[in-house]
Amino acid sequence: MKTLIKGGLVATLAGPQGDGRPLDILLDGARIVAVEHDISAESAMTIDAGSMLVMPGFVDTHRHTWQTMLRGLANDWSLGQYAKGAHATFKHLYTPSDIYIGNLxxxxxALCSGITTMLDWSHGITSPAHADAAAQGLIDAPGRSVFGYSANFGFPNNDPIDEDLRRLRTSLFTSDDGLVTLALxxxxxxxxxxxxxxxxxxxARDLDLPVTMHGGSAGWGKNRPVARMYERGLLDRRTTVVHxxxxxxxxxxxxxxxxCTASISPYVEIQMGFGWPATGRLLSAGIRPSLSIDTCTAVCGDMFRTMNTALIAQRGLDNDTAQSAPDQLGLRLRCRDVVEFATIEGARxxxxxxxxxxxxxxxxxxxIxxxxxxxxxxxxxNPLGMVAVSGHPGLVDSVMVAGHFVKRGGEMVGIDLPRLRALGLKSRDEILARAREQPGADPSLALDxxxxxxxxxxTAAAVTGRNAHD
Incomplete structure (x- = not known):
C-alpha cells in the first residue's frame, strides 16, 4: 500500500538543503520511494502533516533498559553509588518477568518520545531465561531495536558466554533483517x-555481530582500555566505544x-562525574559521535535533552578555550550537528x-x-535549531516505524498502557521487597x-586496580 505524507516541513538530513522545507514523501509499504515537492499519487492514502516537522526518528545507541523500574533512583548518586545500588543491590534480584517488563x-x-531505534545495552542478564525475557521485551514493543547482550555484568566477570550467545544467534536472532537484531x-x-x-x-566476529563496549567512564577508563584492544587487533568498523x-x-x-564509532551520553556523564563529554575530542579526530541516554535511574530518557546537553557542554568547553584565544571565537558545533548525532550517526x-x-x-x-x-x-x-535547543517530548505527535504508526495524534497505537503500568508497579514493588529481605540490607533502602x-x-579506583595487571 502506498502512503503520501503532505503539507508539512521535512528535515531529510540527507544533504545541505534538508533542514526543514515543504516537501511531500511517498511510501510504498515501509520503503520511501520519493521525496519531492507536490507529489501526486491518487491511489495512495494521504496523511496531512500540516503544522508538523517530519524528520528521521531518533536513535539511542546505549541504554540499560532493564533498569526502567528503578527510574529516578540514582538522581543524586555518583557513578560508584550507581554501581553499588543498581548492580550490587538490585540486579541479581530481578526475575525474568522483571527484566521483560522493564525492557518492554x-x-x-523511548518510542513515545521519538526514539524509533534503540540499542538496549543489556547488562542485567543473569541466566539464559533472563536473556530470553529481555529480548522478548524488545520484540513485543513496536520499535526497531538492537539487543546488546551482556551476560552477568560484574566487577570483574570472567564467566564464559559462548553457549548462550550462540543459542540466541541460532534461535531468536537468525536474521539481521528484522526490527530487532543482536549485538554483543x-x-x-x-x-x-x-x-x-x-x-x-x-x-562476536564468528557470529557476525557488532560489538559495543564501555570505554572511558571516569577512573574506569584510565587503564587504557582502547589501546589494549587495539594492540590485539580487537577494534574494527563494527565496534562502538561508549563514553x-x-x-x-x-x-x-x-x-x-x-x-570505530562512538556513543556519548552527555547528561549522565556530567551528572555522575565520568569526565567532560568527549564530543569535541572525537570531532577533532574525525569521529562524529552518536548519542545515548545510558540509564533512566539517573537521568531523563528523551533525546531532546540529550542533544541539548551535548550542544551546550561542548559550546561551554569551546568558549572557555576561546577566552585565551579571542581569534578563535565562534561556535564550531552547530544545531544540525547534534541532530545528525541523534539520527544518521546513531544509525551508522x-x-x-x-x-x-x-x-x-x-x-x-x-x-517522527x-x-x-x-x-x-x-x-x-529555524527547524533544526528548534529540535536541538527547544525541543521536548511533548512535541512528538506521531511516530512511524517501518511505515507503520506506533504513535498517532499523541497516543500510542495498540498498546494497553494501563495493564503495562500495573505490571510495572507490581514488578517494582516486588524487587524492592526482595532487596529489603536480603541479609544485611540497609534499613534506609527506599526508592524515593x-x-x-x-x-x-x-569505586573506579577499586575496579581499575583489579584489572591493572592486564
Missing part, C-alpha cells in the same frame, strides 16, 4: 580480563584508524545507516512528526531519593 516499558517510553555488549576490557575480552570479540571521556587522545586516534553506529537515519528514497520510513504549532516553540523559524548507598568496593 522502557522501549515504549562487551564486558571488557574495563570490567574483565583481556583474555576474556579477546575471546568475546572473536566470538570515551577519560581515554587518551591517542586512543581516540586508534578508534579513528580502525573505523548500529550498522543501520543503509536503512534509516535520513529521509531519502530507498530507505525505510522511520519518522513534531508539532510546530505548540506554544513552547511557535513560531518555528533518601537512600544513599555506600560505593565501597565499587
Amino acid at each position: 516499558l522502557g522501549r515504549i517510553e 555488549g562487551l564486558r571488557g576490557p574495563q570490567y574483565t580480563s583481556m583474555e576474556v575480552t579477546e575471546n568475546d570479540v572473536r566470538l 570515551c571521556n577519560t581515554i587518551a587522545d591517542d586512543e581516540i586516534a586508534m578508534m579513528g584508524d580502525c573505523g 553506529a548500529c550498522g543501520l545507516d543503509h536503512k534509516i537515519g535520513t529521509i531519502e528514497p530507498g530507505k525505510e520510513a522511520d519518522f 512528526f513534531l508539532r510546530m504549532d505548540d506554544p513552547t516553540v511557535f513560531p518555528v523559524n 531519593g533518601r537512600w544513599q548507598p555506600s560505593p565501597e568496593g565499587y
Whole structure:
C-alpha cells in the first residue's frame, strides 16, 4: 500500500538543503520511494502533516533498559553509588518477568518520545531465561531495536558466554533483517580480563555481530582500555566505544584508524562525574559521535535533552578555550550537528545507516512528526535549531516505524498502557521487597531519593586496580 505524507516541513538530513522545507514523501509499504515537492499519487492514502516537522526518528545507541523500574533512583548518586545500588543491590534480584517488563516499558517510553531505534545495552542478564525475557521485551514493543547482550555484568566477570550467545544467534536472532537484531555488549576490557575480552570479540566476529563496549567512564577508563584492544587487533568498523571521556587522545586516534564509532551520553556523564563529554575530542579526530541516554535511574530518557546537553557542554568547553584565544571565537558545533548525532550517526553506529537515519528514497520510513504549532516553540523559524535547543517530548505527535504508526495524534497505537503500568508497579514493588529481605540490607533502602548507598568496593579506583595487571 502506498502512503503520501503532505503539507508539512521535512528535515531529510540527507544533504545541505534538508533542514526543514515543504516537501511531500511517498511510501510504498515501509520503503520511501520519493521525496519531492507536490507529489501526486491518487491511489495512495494521504496523511496531512500540516503544522508538523517530519524528520528521521531518533536513535539511542546505549541504554540499560532493564533498569526502567528503578527510574529516578540514582538522581543524586555518583557513578560508584550507581554501581553499588543498581548492580550490587538490585540486579541479581530481578526475575525474568522483571527484566521483560522493564525492557518492554522502557522501549515504549523511548518510542513515545521519538526514539524509533534503540540499542538496549543489556547488562542485567543473569541466566539464559533472563536473556530470553529481555529480548522478548524488545520484540513485543513496536520499535526497531538492537539487543546488546551482556551476560552477568560484574566487577570483574570472567564467566564464559559462548553457549548462550550462540543459542540466541541460532534461535531468536537468525536474521539481521528484522526490527530487532543482536549485538554483543562487551564486558571488557574495563570490567574483565583481556583474555576474556579477546575471546568475546572473536566470538562476536564468528557470529557476525557488532560489538559495543564501555570505554572511558571516569577512573574506569584510565587503564587504557582502547589501546589494549587495539594492540590485539580487537577494534574494527563494527565496534562502538561508549563514553570515551577519560581515554587518551591517542586512543581516540586508534578508534579513528580502525573505523570505530562512538556513543556519548552527555547528561549522565556530567551528572555522575565520568569526565567532560568527549564530543569535541572525537570531532577533532574525525569521529562524529552518536548519542545515548545510558540509564533512566539517573537521568531523563528523551533525546531532546540529550542533544541539548551535548550542544551546550561542548559550546561551554569551546568558549572557555576561546577566552585565551579571542581569534578563535565562534561556535564550531552547530544545531544540525547534534541532530545528525541523534539520527544518521546513531544509525551508522548500529550498522543501520543503509536503512534509516535520513529521509531519502530507498530507505525505510522511520519518522517522527513534531508539532510546530505548540506554544513552547511557535513560531518555528529555524527547524533544526528548534529540535536541538527547544525541543521536548511533548512535541512528538506521531511516530512511524517501518511505515507503520506506533504513535498517532499523541497516543500510542495498540498498546494497553494501563495493564503495562500495573505490571510495572507490581514488578517494582516486588524487587524492592526482595532487596529489603536480603541479609544485611540497609534499613534506609527506599526508592524515593533518601537512600544513599555506600560505593565501597565499587569505586573506579577499586575496579581499575583489579584489572591493572592486564
